[in-house]
Amino acid sequence: MNVSATPHIRSNESTSRIMLLVIIALLPATGFGIYNFGYPAAILVGVSVATTVLTEFVYEKIMKLPVTVSDLSAVVTGLLLALNLPSSVPWWIAVIGGVFAILVVKMLFGGIGQNFMNPALGARCFLVICFAARMTAFTYDGVSTATPLAMLKAGEDVNTWNMVIGTIPGCIGETSVIAIMAGAIFLILFDVIDMKIPAAYLITFVIFVGLFGKGGWDAYYLTAQLAGGGLMLGAFFMATDYATSPITPFGKIIYGIILGLLTGLFRVYSSSAEGVSYAIIISNLLVPLIERFTVPKCFGKGGENR
Amino acid sequence: MATLTFKGGIHPYEGKELTKDKPMVQITPTGEMVYPLSQHIGAPATPVVTVGQRVLKGEKIAEANGFVSVPIYASVSGTVKSIEKRLITTGDRVDSIVIDNDGLFEEAPCMSVKPIEEMTKDDIRALIREAGIVGMGGAGFPTHVKLSPKEPDKINYVIANCSECEPYLTSDYRRMLEDPERLVAGLKIILLLFDHAKGILAVEDNKPDCIRRLKELVIDEPRISVKVLKTKYPQGSERQLIYATTKRAINSSMLPADAGCVVNNVDTICAVCSAVIEGKPLMHRIVTVTGDAVNDPKNFIVPIGTNYAQLLEAAGGLKVQPEKIVSGGPMMGFALYDINVPVTKTSSALLCMTKDEVAKWKPSACIKCGKCLEVCPSRLMPSKLADYAEHAAKEQFEKYNGMECVECGSCSYACPAKRQLVQSIKYMRRTILADRKKKS
Incomplete structure (x- = not known):
């Protein structure tokens, strides 16, 4: 008979189940990306996922560690990385990104849960630095074009309706607000992600852009800012990454506010139109500090008789 | 009325339907009875019998040793076989009195009790102590100590913990359903000790029949009310229960009395009633025998000292070989490697599970999900x-x-x-x- 310490029952939650739910939640955005950008997008998704899974497997084999690819977290990383690539990049860029994400950002720091930076975004920023031209060249329907966010920054008119639906140039998975929201609602319903981070992020961002953006409080401008670039994908799928976001309830709100401020700052004042990736990886670095200052008051020790 | 609760907690599979509708059945033990000297928090009791001596049912076999300690009574008649170390539910071997049950159940005279109106508060406390009553929810803290706070006048609430939030357990539920008068009478006795206190029966909302029955019983009791709590684990935890019912929070350095509260479990309050009204010491408790490996899950009125194996037999034995057997509930109970251990004052259940969920999973790295x-x-x-x-x-x-x-x-x-x-x-x-x- 088995003997163990209490409790003797466990919930049916598991790491692989959570990762599977995230993958399912990313399917609408992935599917729309492939529909929007055609087969090159599908190839990039396949190459990226295969690379991340293989990298984790090979690293763990070489280092004689237990193989953890069955927890599906490498699949999530690969998928997120692909969704953050323009469809026009060659396949080997996805390979370099995938190896960097898993090997450098994740495994060298101790594997799942130990990385201090979102692996997919770390890799994306690495790729932007290495292959700046390729990573910022967007083609749509075979024509080279600027993203709506860049057009907005240049003062041109954009079609916000197309931005919400997603029939615009951009990275593979970031264009369709509807597809991303469908996945986000799914994750919230299954209690995988918490509303605190995305809500604080988006509200802060809107206030910042409303106050300092050149469009001001104009609804059209704000909608375009919200729907443009990687904001929605970032807010719901990258900023909520467990390992690189605070675990304290109040810390989540602080983290969301910092994200909103940084994203607003980058989008309004920097030379680039986009800023979500940098905002998230910089905020990732602040997480240990945020957690230290937001330890919840324990029961029986915090004011109001509580 | 809104259902009261606390922040946090979980909703595990309840498993209460296995035994919920099974009335309590009296068990008649045979053979050896084992009485560990330490069935409570505090100093172990001191034996007052010698090997070979004949004892009667209801006879004191061990005396309290200090204020935070209680006596122990024989629950059968027979001869003292030995006083030696025996295995108990926690896996420890502790000094125990072993009695050979002669099967006659010859009773010793009850403790002498005055009519309740003539008793002083100290008489009542002394009687509760003399009866060997401890918290029967699991902790086993001597009840008379709980009922003797430094400033009894500052106690505002006497809370009856009727939550039974541990999955699978239905012993308190059956007690409330079949013996609610005793529960209310016991609470009234405890209220006699605290002049400024109100009595609260705190019941989880998964026991609507108990809520209805108890509400009927206290309709003419101005000092007692029934409060409905949300069904959630650990709603029956003392601190969480106090917070849910009174919105007062205590930390580890405080006692419930510091928040003006005294909390007692259902079975404990019933034991208080039996002791003070009828002069009966604590000799029995209710044990749920349950789990998917048991043929006929049931609730039993069990003489303390009975071997768990006899309980399992009385419940029809095992359907299949269980992977894990637990004394108590699945959240805080003790896993047993040997079922030949005695029922003590704090044993609430015997749970036999065909699958061990703990062994099914391998611990992995923290993913910081929060x-x-x-x-x-x-x-x-x-x-x-x-x-x-x-x-x-x-x-x-x-x-x-x-x-x-x-x-x-x-x-x-x-x-x-x-x-x-x-x-x-x-x-x-x-x-x-x-x-x-x-x-x-």
Whole structure:
């Protein structure tokens, strides 16, 4: 008979189940990306996922560690990385990104849960630095074009309706607000992600852009800012990454506010139109500090008789 | 009325339907009866019988040793076979009195009791102590100590813990359903000790029939009310129960009396009634025998000292070989490696599970999802505390309020990485408490 310490029952939650739910939640955005950008997008998704899974497997084999690819977290990383690539990049860029994400950002720091930076975004920023031209060249329907966010920054008119639906140039998975929201609602319903981070992020961002953006409080401008670039994908799928976001309830709100401020700052004042990736990886670095200052008051020790 | 509750907690599979509708059945034990001298928190009792002596049912066999200690009574008649170390549910071997049951159940005279109107408060407290009553919800804290706070006039609430939030357990539920008059009478006796207190029957909302029955009974009792709590684990935890019913919160350095509360479990209050009205010492308790490996899950009225194996037999034995047998509920009970252990004053259940969910999962790395923070009723950071515990970082562990943990196990239950969170935290708490004892 088995003997163990209490409790003797466990919930049916598991790491692989959570990762599977995230993958399912990313399917609408992935599917729309492939529909929007055609087969090159599908190839990039396949190459990226295969690379991340293989990298984790090979690293763990070489280092004689237990193989953890069955927890599906490498699949999530690969998928997120692909969704953050323009469809026009060659396949080997996805390979370099995938190896960097898993090997450098994740495994060298101790594997799942130990990385201090979102692996997919770390890799994306690495790729932007290495292959700046390729990573910022967007083609749509075979024509080279600027993203709506860049057009907005240049003062041109954009079609916000197309931005919400997603029939615009951009990275593979970031264009369709509807597809991303469908996945986000799914994750919230299954209690995988918490509303605190995305809500604080988006509200802060809107206030910042409303106050300092050149469009001001104009609804059209704000909608375009919200729907443009990687904001929605970032807010719901990258900023909520467990390992690189605070675990304290109040810390989540602080983290969301910092994200909103940084994203607003980058989008309004920097030379680039986009800023979500940098905002998230910089905020990732602040997480240990945020957690230290937001330890919840324990029961029986915090004011109001509580 | 809104249902009351606390923040955090979990909703495990309840499993109460297995035994919920099974009335309590009296067990007649045979053979050897084992009475551990330490069935309560505090000093172990001192034996007052000798080997070979004949004892009667209801005869005192061990005397309290100090204020925080209670006597123990024989629950059968027979001869004292030995006084030796015996295995108990926790896996320890402790000094126990072993009685050879002669099967006659010859009764000793009851404790002498005056009519309740003639008793002083101290008479009642003395009687409760003399009857050997301890908290029967699991902790086993001597009840007379709980009922003797420094300032009895500052007690505002006497709370009857009718929550029974542990999955599978229905012993308190059956007691409330079949014997509610005794529960209310017991609560009234305890209220006699506290002039400024109101009585609260705190019941979870998954027991609507108990709520209805108890409400009927207290309709003419101005001092007693029924409060409905949300069904959630650990709703029956003392601190969480006090918070849910009174919105007062206490930490580990305080007693319920510091918040003006006294909390007692259903079976304990019923034992108080039997002792004070009928002069009967604590000799029985209700035990739920349940789990998917048991043929006929049931609730039993069990003489204390009965071997668990007899309970299992009375419940029709095992359907299949269980992977795990637990004394108590699945959240805080003790896993047994040998079923030949006695029922004590604090044994609430015998749970036989065909599948051991703990063995099914292998602990993996923390993914920092924060689920343990969400469910922690003490609002701690279990993942962090477990890290500190695993690295023996005592100072950090205490700084992050590790000593406030109530060891309910919600964090381990909820953890998707299946980390042994509460196990690590518990181990660290034991170490620190032992250190403190050494220093003082």
